[in-house]
Amino acid sequence: MKILSLELNNFRNYKRVNVDFDDGLNVLYGKNASGKTNMLESIYLCSIFHSPRTVKDKEMVLIGENKATVSLTLKTKYKKQTINLQIDDKGKKKVLVDNIPLNRAGELFGVLGVVFFSPDEMKLVKESPQERRRFMDVGLSQQQRSYFYSLQRYNKTLKQKNNLLKEWSKSRNIDDMLDVWDACLAKEGAVIMSKRIAYIDTLNDAASRFHNAISSEKESLKLSYESSLVFDNENIKKTNTEEIEKKLYESIVSARAKDKEIGYSTVGPHRDDIKIEINGKDSRKFASQGQQRTVALALKLGEVIIYKNEIGEAPVLLLDDVLSELDIDRQKLLLDMTNGFQTVITCTEFNLDCEYNGIYVMDGTAKNNKRNEYFMSALTD
Ligand SMILES: Nc1ncnc2c1ncn2[C@@H]1O[C@H](COP(=O)(O)OP(=O)(O)OP(=O)(O)O)[C@@H](O)[C@H]1O
Numbered sequence: 001m002k003i004l005s006l007e008l009n010n011f012r013n014y015k016r017v018n019v020d021f022d023d024g025l026n027v028l029y030g031k032n033a034s035g036k037t038n039m040l041e042s043i044y045l046c047s048i049f050h051s052p053r054t055v056k057d058k059e060m061v062l063i064g065e066n067k068a069t070v071s072l073t074l075k076t077k078y079k080k081q082t083i084n085l086q087i088d089d090k091g092k093k094k095v096l097v098d099n100i101p102l103n104r105a106g107e108l109f110g111v112l113g114v115v116f117f118s119p120d121e122m123k124l125v126k127e128s129p130q131e132r133r134r135f136m137d138v139g140l141s142q143q144q145r146s147y148f149y150s151l152q153r154y155n156k157t158l159k160q161k162n163n164l165l166k167e168w169s170k171s172r173n174i175d176d177m178l179d180v181w182d183a184c185l186a187k188e189g190a191v192i193m194s195k196r197i198a199y200i201d202t203l204n205d206a207a208s209r210f211h212n213a214i215s216s217e218k219e220s221l222k223l224s225y226e227s228s229l230v231f232d233n234e235n236i237k238k239t240n241t242e243e244i245e246k247k248l249y250e251s252i253v254s255a256r257a258k259d260k261e262i263g264y265s266t267v268g269p270h271r272d273d274i275k276i277e278i279n280g281k282d283s284r285k286f287a288s289q290g291q292q293r294t295v296a297l298a299l300k301l302g303e304v305i306i307y308k309n310e311i312g313e314a315p316v317l318l319l320d321d322v323l324s325e326l327d328i329d330r331q332k333l334l335l336d337m338t339n340g341f342q343t344v345i346t347c348t349e350f351n352l353d354c355e356y357n358g359i360y361v362m363d364g365t366a367k368n369n370k371r372n373e374y375f376m377s378a379l380t381d
């Protein structure tokens, strides 16, 4: 799928802006704090319904205004579509696809597929397991709405169970109630786990190929799903959903006494992780800055390939500020790898000799243009 155009009104530092995109490489360039990341954020929002930067949606409304809108047109192999999104100053969001309001956020998944990479994404490698779970959850939800709905049901039940463990651990009939929650957690949890296990298995192939190329074949990357259940790791890939459900239920029940003691649920996919090894070493502990960047990039590029294989169309690749960290050879290598995908990249300067659609961003304005032409028209306006 490809983005054709984007219109923003009162979004972040944009009063009103309208830009067009090409099928290949699109370069948003301009000075610091001009609005480049804001524009990528608005595209991400049309795909995932959440900002990659903030949980406070009202922050996306231009200060002093009461409503922001984002309108994006896209084409797939078969049709053109429009996404219209509104955020009010209380942070309430509404979204329409082809002018039809969506009732559930999950219905937006799959309309516009994106993979987003920013320097912040390096925390994927070294920070808490939560970041890596989010990576799997966003990737899988985009491919399968049913995954997102399972995750929603699991999280809702987990929250209710944790409240119960915290508030009522001494109550006499807590076990009857826990039996009901635990069966539900095991059922949804097993779906989540089996899909994640398959996802990481496929991602391992795709990401390690990219990693190998980016690291000039000096390093080898290995990914595996790390579960809070005790599986021996070779077996984990061969275990089917029913077996996982059984095992998960048993483990949740055997942790019950401890969970009541500490007041929250300690077993399940909400505690799982991705193990990332470079040349056999756990990169969550040992990766250098450069290695973290390479791994994070390889995971994201791998995500693009899996999405494309699964859905039959490539997602749009959003790359925020990745070039500044790379030398010219690596910049070229990266852009070679994005060949064939629609890519939107931000940078302050773009000096590579290749074909691209330039979008010049300046203080909350943006214009499809070559830099010099824009300067000229800015001077003569
Ligand atoms: N709700 C808002 N209303 C008005 N301005 C905002 C709002 N949110 C953010 N901004 C402004 O947007 C600007 C930052 O934009 P953005 O992060 O897109 O910059 P950038 O071009 O990506 O810069 P850099 O090159 O430094 O990454 C800042 O000046 C910030 O104050």
Ligand SMILES: [Mg+2]
Pocket (backbone or CB within 6 Å): 036, 037, 038, 320, 321, 346
């Ligand atoms: Mg930025």
